[in-house]
Amino acid sequence: MVASLSLGTTYAQLTFEPSWQLPDYGEIRLQILTWLEGTQVEEADRAAALALWPSVEVRQIGAAELLDRAVETFAIADAQAEALVAACNVEFVGPLAPDATWLDDQALPGVFRHNLRLYFARWL
Secondary structure, X not given: OOOOOOOOOOOOOOOOOOOOOOOOHHHHHHHHHHHHHOOOXXXXXXXXXXXXXXXXXXXXXXXXXXXXXXXXXXXXXXXXXXXXXXXXXXXXXXXXXXXXXXXHOOOXXXXXXXXXXXXXXXXX
């Protein structure tokens, strides 16, 4: 004789409103350009960074591409960001991940620090 036990599955449903929203292109552009204004960067590099952020975005881009564009801007203007982005854009050869502990520095501007940390976390 074989006994059969049927267990009902109960799923919890949570509904909530998110406490934040992804900023739109204009808001992100303003944050990045404000950060760029506070940096000391050669004029050619500044022009390259500005070219990534036209005043009107001609097509819709997703959050991942906006993050990529932001960190590309940081990499143009900052040597440590450039090294981190370069390390995240090649195949991992281990044994250790690139050092990103410098991003813990609270003195770094939030838009710079938070977006690079997010980029690094996505790579991990």
